Amino acid sequence: MHQIEIKSANAFYEKLHVLKNIDLNVDKGEIVSLIGPSGSGKSSLLKMLVGLLIPKSGKIFLNKTLINFHNQSDLRNIREQIAIVFQQYNLFQNMNVLKNVCIAPTKIQKRNPKEVNEQALYLLEKVGLQDKLKSYPDELSGGQQQRVAIARALCLNPQILLLDEITSALDPELVKEVLDTIRLLASEGMTMLIVSHEMNFVKEVSSRVVFMDDGSIIEINSPKNIFEKPSEKRTLDFVGKILKEK
Amino acid sequence: MERLIEEIPNFFTIWNVIFLAKAMGVTFLLTAIGCLVGFSVGGLLAIFRKTKSIYLLPIRIFIIIYTEIFRRVPFLVSLLLFFYVFQIIKISDNLFLIATITVCIIATAYIGEIIRSGIESINQTQWDAAAAMNFSYYQTLREIIFPQAWKVILPPAFGFFIMFIKDTALASQIGVMELTFAAKILNNKGFSPLLSFGTILILYFILSFPLDRFGKFMEKKLASNRN
Amino acid sequence: MGYTLVYTQVLEFLPYLIKGAWISLQIAILAFFGGMFFGLILATIRTFGNKVSNKIVICYVTFFTNTPQLVQIYFLFFALPEFGILLSPYIAVLLGMTLNAAAYLCEIQRAGFLSIRQNELDAAKTLNFSLVQQVKYVILPHIMRVLFPPLSNHYIIMTLGTSMAAIFGVEELTGRAFNINSETFRSVEIFSLTALIYIVITFIATFLLAVIGRYFFKAKIRIIQ
Ligand SMILES: Nc1ncnc2c1ncn2[C@@H]1O[C@H](COP(=O)(O)OP(=O)(O)OP(=O)(O)O)[C@@H](O)[C@H]1O
Ligand SMILES: [Mg+2]
Numbered sequence: 001m002h003q004i005e006i007k008s009a010n011a012f013y014e015k016l017h018v019l020k021n022i023d024l025n026v027d028k029g030e031i032v033s034l035i036g037p038s039g040s041g042k043s044s045l046l047k048m049l050v051g052l053l054i055p056k057s058g059k060i061f062l063n064k065t066l067i068n069f070h071n072q073s074d075l076r077n078i079r080e081q082i083a084i085v086f087q088q089y090n091l092f093q094n095m096n097v098l099k100n101v102c103i104a105p106t107k108i109q110k111r112n113p114k115e116v117n118e119q120a121l122y123l124l125e126k127v128g129l130q131d132k133l134k135s136y137p138d139e140l141s142g143g144q145q146q147r148v149a150i151a152r153a154l155c156l157n158p159q160i161l162l163l164d165e166i167t168s169a170l171d172p173e174l175v176k177e178v179l180d181t182i183r184l185l186a187s188e189g190m191t192m193l194i195v196s197h198e199m200n201f202v203k204e205v206s207s208r209v210v211f212m213d214d215g216s217i218i219e220i221n222s223p224k225n226i227f228e229k230p231s232e233k234r235t236l237d238f239v240g241k242i243l244k245e246k
Numbered sequence: 247m248e249r250l251i252e253e254i255p256n257f258f259t260i261w262n263v264i265f266l267a268k269a270m271g272v273t274f275l276l277t278a279i280g281c282l283v284g285f286s287v288g289g290l291l292a293i294f295r296k297t298k299s300i301y302l303l304p305i306r307i308f309i310i311i312y313t314e315i316f317r318r319v320p321f322l323v324s325l326l327l328f329f330y331v332f333q334i335i336k337i338s339d340n341l342f343l344i345a346t347i348t349v350c351i352i353a354t355a356y357i358g359e360i361i362r363s364g365i366e367s368i369n370q371t372q373w374d375a376a377a378a379m380n381f382s383y384y385q386t387l388r389e390i391i392f393p394q395a396w397k398v399i400l401p402p403a404f405g406f407f408i409m410f411i412k413d414t415a416l417a418s419q420i421g422v423m424e425l426t427f428a429a430k431i432l433n434n435k436g437f438s439p440l441l442s443f444g445t446i447l448i449l450y451f452i453l454s455f456p457l458d459r460f461g462k463f464m465e466k467k468l469a470s471n472r473n
Numbered sequence: 474m475g476y477t478l479v480y481t482q483v484l485e486f487l488p489y490l491i492k493g494a495w496i497s498l499q500i501a502i503l504a505f506f507g508g509m510f511f512g513l514i515l516a517t518i519r520t521f522g523n524k525v526s527n528k529i530v531i532c533y534v535t536f537f538t539n540t541p542q543l544v545q546i547y548f549l550f551f552a553l554p555e556f557g558i559l560l561s562p563y564i565a566v567l568l569g570m571t572l573n574a575a576a577y578l579c580e581i582q583r584a585g586f587l588s589i590r591q592n593e594l595d596a597a598k599t600l601n602f603s604l605v606q607q608v609k610y611v612i613l614p615h616i617m618r619v620l621f622p623p624l625s626n627h628y629i630i631m632t633l634g635t636s637m638a639a640i641f642g643v644e645e646l647t648g649r650a651f652n653i654n655s656e657t658f659r660s661v662e663i664f665s666l667t668a669l670i671y672i673v674i675t676f677i678a679t680f681l682l683a684v685i686g687r688y689f690f691k692a693k694i695r696i697i698q
Contacts, residue, residue, distance in 0.1 A: 086375060091375070092390050093394055321633070323647055323650070330660035334476045415541035415544055416543060418543075419640060438552075438555060447540045447544055447545070451536065458539055
């Protein structure tokens with residue numbers, strides 16, 4: 001079953017045509033990776049899925065239901081099911097780590113504070129931040145902030161997780177940890193869309209890889225194919241460049 | 247000079263001291279009420295100004311016009327305008343009330359702007375994160391934006407309080423018994439202008455200086471905290 | 474209510490009021506540039522001076538920014554004659570506004586000086602700029618970009634401040650409104666019209682300043698906040 005269906009979606013930042021005719025289906029429990037050069041619109045695609053960038057045309061279905069992005073209750077509905085980890089982490093600067101993780105589940109989802117607190121502690125321990133609970137975001141390194149953001153997203157118990165460059169600020173050891181976490185989540189049936197520059201990571205976890213360039217999807221292929229024998233020339237150029245850098 | 251020294255004991259009689267203290271109280275009260283109302287109503291204006299809903303568009307336009315007008319008309323002119331409007335509609339001829347209302351209306355326009363630019367100083371990422379987690383506009387303001395923005399709002403707000411202590415001097419023009427009017431009365435009674443106006447200059451300074459210091463201190467403290 | 478607003482009589486005085494607005498403009502511009510000049514001197518002393526001169530400037534600024542301009546002018550106008558110095562209303566207002574502006578503009582300009590020191594000088598030095606080149610290509614453009622918005626803002630505040638001159642009998646915009654008021658008693662009409670003229674002239678000023686700021690100094694000023 002397609003959990004997310006995007007049909008020829010177009011989106012703009014004022015005049016900039018940032019997403020062009022996007023067609024993409026994501027099945028339940030699937031891990032789809034987005035790759036592509038800087039500025040190609042990967043983050044924008046994720047933002048569109050949580051309604052931070054409103055598509056101008058096209059159709060987007062979530063669990064077979066058409067989403068009306070101008071309807072508040074539709075927006076609320078998709079945001080209940082989809083959680084996002086931003087590229088810039090976007091932690092709340094006025095709250096400590098624990099509060100960052102707990103605020104939405106308690107204040108917005110109105111769940112039992114005690115139960116939320118327990119889950120938050122568990123998640124923060126899993127990402128190795130149990131001794132940073134009372135720290136504020138500006139006292140944390142980039143990688144630490146990233147892990148708080150991951151815990152914050154998971155604590156919302158979403159069905160779908162959008163991860164934007166979550167490995168970019170992590171050292172290799174942590175990448176492995178995060179990778180394990182993601183695999184575990186996948187085995188529990190969580191659907192994931194992951195933006196990454198880390199090709200090994202992409203190769204290992206994803207069921208399919210989407211290559212984007214200049215706002216369009218150029219190619220969707222299996223991870224093996226996209227790195228070894230891509231069907232598009234632009235994909236080949238991009239993959240070649242990235243592999244050479246390594 | 248000699249005349250001045252001779253005059254001083256006559257000037258600082260108990261009656262005059264009480265008279266000036268009362269006037270100082272009026273100046274303080276005018277400012278305090280104006281700033282309090284300005285902060286609450288101005289805060290509301292700023293909140294409505296940043297809404298997106300199409301239904302609130304008329305309110306947003308009204309707010310823009312309101313703030314633009316009252317920040318572009320001299321305090322003295324607004325004061326006289328309200329003074330004469332009140333005479334026509336005959337609601338009240340209480341001069342203190344008229345001055346207070348004028349002060350509140352103008353303070354609301356200025357402080358509303360200060361609060362709005364404080365809200366705008368907060369990074370868009372904070373709004374995005376909140377929206378993605380289903381925070382409503384008001385929840386975002388309460389939980390995330392204002393707890394961060396007050397540091398940006400307070401220093402200019404203090405500058406504004408001081409400006410208002412000084413601007414209330416203009417209320418003397420419609421006859422409100424505040425410090426400046428008191429000095430004019432003393433001057434008319436035959437006390438030397440040097441003494442009358444010199445004294446209230448000092449009294450204004452006493453009202454304003456602590457606020458000025460406190461505002462600057464806070465500005466420094468908040469600036470160093472942030473990095 | 475028993476009172477109807479009638480603007481016909483008042484509108485006849487429009488040219489008279491507009492001429493008054495010119496005088497307001499004159500006072501604002503003279504006081505502004507006078508204040509800029511004195512403020513620059515004060516700011517220079519404050520930046521490069523010794524301890525004693527610093528203290529004097531600080532006292533000056535603190536005194537003038539913490540007392541009302543109106544009372545300062547009262548003082549000049551009524552108290553100075555005791556020392557044998559008689560000022561005409563126009564001069565008293567101009568002097569008071571200039572002294573007052575100097576205090577504020579000193580602070581603004583000093584902030585501009587301070588912002589340059591930390592920022593771009595090092596970059597210029599590593600690029601081997603001569604001193605003249607440093608001033609011309611780095612320091613001045615930077616200072617102007619930083620200073621232009623707060624200076625423009627203060628100019629608008631000063632334009633509004635000129636209405637105080639009316640209290641001393643200067644026949645600028647508000648002063649002329651006083652005159653018409655005592656002739657016609659159409660008070661609400663007169664003062665609303667006067668308010669409108671102030672709105673128009675400050676809008677024009679903001680607009681011109683925004684254009685100048687944008688094209689010459691790359692400084693961004695919003696016309697409507
Ligand atoms: N809020 C915004 N307003 C205007 N333009 C934007 C905004 N966010 C992104 N853009 C522009 O949209 C385009 C796509 O940006 P996006 O962030 O989606 O790229 P990306 O693929 O995530 O890049 P990167 O790999 O560098 O993160 C870029 O040209 C960017 O400049
Ligand atoms: Mg991105």
